[in-house]
Amino acid sequence: MKNQLKAMFTKAEFYMLTQYKVGKIYDMMMGETLQVYMYWCNMVWNRLSIPRRRFISWLVVQHRSQTTEKLARIGVSSSLACVICDQGDEIHKHLFSECPYIKISLLETKSWFGITVATQSLNRLIVWIDRSKKSKFRKNVWHANIYAFVYSVWRCKNDSYWQDLITRPHFLTDNCKRVVKERIRVVLPTIMAR
Numbered sequence: 736m737k738n739q740l741k742a743m744f745t746k747a748e749f750y751m752l753t754q755y756k757v758g759k760i761y762d763m764m765m766g767e768t769l770q771v772y773m774y775w776c777n778m779v780w781n782r783l784s785i786p787r788r789r790f791i792s793w794l795v796v797q798h799r800s801q802t803t804e805k806l807a808r809i810g811v812s813s814s815l816a817c818v819i820c821d822q823g824d825e826i827h828k829h830l831f832s833e834c835p836y837i838k839i840s841l842l843e844t845k846s847w848f849g850i851t852v853a854t855q856s857l858n859r860l861i862v863w864i865d866r867s868k869k870s871k872f873r874k875n876v877w878h879a880n881i882y883a884f885v886y887s888v889w890r891c892k893n894d895s896y897w898q899d900l901i902t903r904p905h906f907l908t909d910n911c912k913r914v915v916k917e918r919i920r921v922v923l924p925t926i927m928a929r
């Protein structure tokens with residue numbers, strides 16, 4: 736529950752809620768969670784993203800992938816700190832939304848793909864894309880972009896943890912563009928041929 740609240744609100748936003756009811760907060764959380772679950776049920780066949788990227792993204796939106804903070808809690812890591820920036824505990828929200836290093840790439844990636852919503856939350860991005868009035872193809876491209884981004888961050892974090900290698904943010908962005916463009920090039924002809 737605490738982690739889900741952290742994923743929905745920043746500390747400042749939470750303190751700005753002058754009054755709240757537990758039931759209302761629960762409805763908000765379930766509303767967003769249900770929307771994301773429904774989205775995944777519908778989008779499991781998005782062929783513009785390969786299964787490996789979809790799987791990692793699915794773990795990440797559920798906060799089930801391994802972070803340094805989790806590893807520290809079970810005694811595998813000696814530190815909770817983000818292995819990329821070393822400026823905060825490496826929880827999911829930090830790693831995929833708030834890490835200053837990753838933020839640069841997320842902003843660049845969103846801008847390049849024409850995703851105009853300001854949010855940095857992965858769940859909110861997914862819901863926003865799903866609700867947008869764009870074509871199904873455009874939505875699939877955007878979702879594929881989000882999966883590519885999450886997968887790139889996950890690899891960047893592992894490279895840093897295991898090999899002391901930090902990938903430049905611009906490289907993460909370029910990688911997202913490249914894998915999505917390549918996937919469209921491979922998949923689009925088979926879709927058009929139907």
Ligand SMILES: [Zn+2]
Pocket residue numbers: 817818819820821822823829830833834835836
């Ligand atoms: Zn960080």
